[in-house]
Amino acid sequence: MLLIHKLTKRFGPDLSSAPIFENLDFTLNTGEYIALMGESGAGKSTLLNIIAGLEPATNGEIRLAGQLLNAANQPHDDDRVTLFRRQKIGFVFQAFHLLPYLNVFENIALPLRLNNWAAAEIKTRVQEMLASVGLDEKTAALPRELSGGEMQRVAIARALAHRPQLLLADEPTGNLDPDTAAQIMALLRIEIQRNGTTAILVTHSEIAARSADRAVELSKRGLLPRHYG
Numbered sequence: 001m002l003l004i005h006k007l008t009k010r011f012g013p014d015l016s017s018a019p020i021f022e023n024l025d026f027t028l029n030t031g032e033y034i035a036l037m038g039e040s041g042a043g044k045s046t047l048l049n050i051i052a053g054l055e056p057a058t059n060g061e062i063r064l065a066g067q068l069l070n071a072a073n074q075p076h077d078d079d080r081v082t083l084f085r086r087q088k089i090g091f092v093f094q095a096f097h098l099l100p101y102l103n104v105f106e107n108i109a110l111p112l113r114l115n116n117w118a119a120a121e122i123k124t125r126v127q128e129m130l131a132s133v134g135l136d137e138k139t140a141a142l143p144r145e146l147s148g149g150e151m152q153r154v155a156i157a158r159a160l161a162h163r164p165q166l167l168l169a170d171e172p173t174g175n176l177d178p179d180t181a182a183q184i185m186a187l188l189r190i191e192i193q194r195n196g197t198t199a200i201l202v203t204h205s206e207i208a209a210r211s212a213d214r215a216v217e218l219s220k221r222g223l224l225p226r227h228y229g
C-alpha cells in the first residue's frame with residue numbers, strides 16, 4: 001500500500017512561494033493501477049518524482065508498505081531509503097531514458113545488477129522479460145537501433161525486471177503514435193497484472209486512463225476521483 005499524507009511541495013529556497021500542491025492525502029491499495037490526470041503544470045511529474053526520490057518533498061510523508069519513503073526529515077536514513085527505493089520502485093519515462101551505450105539485455109539487467117542479483121538469475125529474468133514484451137530478437141541491439149515503441153517496451157521490461165512493488169509511469173506513450181501507444185498501454189496493463197505491481201500512470205489520454213482501475217485528478221483542490229461523463 002502507498003500512503004501519501006499531508007504532502008506539500010514548493011520549489012525554490014523561498015518557502016513562502018506558492019505551493020505546487022499542499023497537504024495532499026492519498027492511499028493506493030496494493031495491486032491497484034491508477035491513472036493520474038490533471039492539467040499541464042498541475043504537478044503530476046513533480047509528485048511522481050517525489051515518490052521516486054528524484055525530488056525532495058517540502059513537507060509530509062510518503063509510505064510504501066509502511067516504510068517511510070521520503071527522508072526529507074530524516075537525513076541519516078538516506079542510504080537505507082535509497083536502497084529500499086531501488087528494490088521497490090520501477091519508473092517508466094516519456095522519453096524512455098534507456099542508456100544509449102548499453103544493449104537491450106544490459107538495459108533490462110541494470111536494476112538487477114544494482115540490486116546485486118546473481119548472474120544466472122539476471123540471465124533468466126532478463127530473458128523472461130524480453131519474451132514477455134516480445135523483444136527476444138533484439139537482445140543485442142542498442143537503443144538507437146530500435147523504434148520508439150520498442151524502446152518503450154525495453155523501458156517497461158527494465159522498470160519491472162526487479163519485481164518492484166510500485167511502478168511509476170510518467171506519460172509513457174507521450175512520444176508514440178496512437179497505434180503504438182495503444183499497444184504499449186495494453187502491454188503495460190498485462191505486465192503490471194502479471195507482476196502484481198501497484199502502479200501510477202500519468203496520462204493526458206482518457207482512453208489510456210480507462211485502462212486503469214480508477215482515475216484521479218490533481219488540481220488546486222487536491223487529488224480527487226475523476227469520473228467519466
Ligand SMILES: Nc1ncnc2c1ncn2[C@@H]1O[C@H](COP(=O)(O)OP(=O)(O)OP(=O)(O)O)[C@@H](O)[C@H]1O
Nearest residue numbers: 011012020038039040041042043044045046047204
Ligand atoms: N525544478 C523546478 N523548479 C521550479 N519549478 C518547477 C520545477 N519543476 C517543475 N516546476 C514547476 O512545477 C509545476 C508543476 O510541474 P510538473 O512538471 O510537475 O507538471 P505536470 O503536471 O507534470 O505537467 P505536464 O502535464 O505538462 O507534464 C510547474 O509550474 C513547473 O513550472
Ligand SMILES: [Mg+2]
Nearest residue numbers: 044045046170
Ligand atoms: Mg509532467
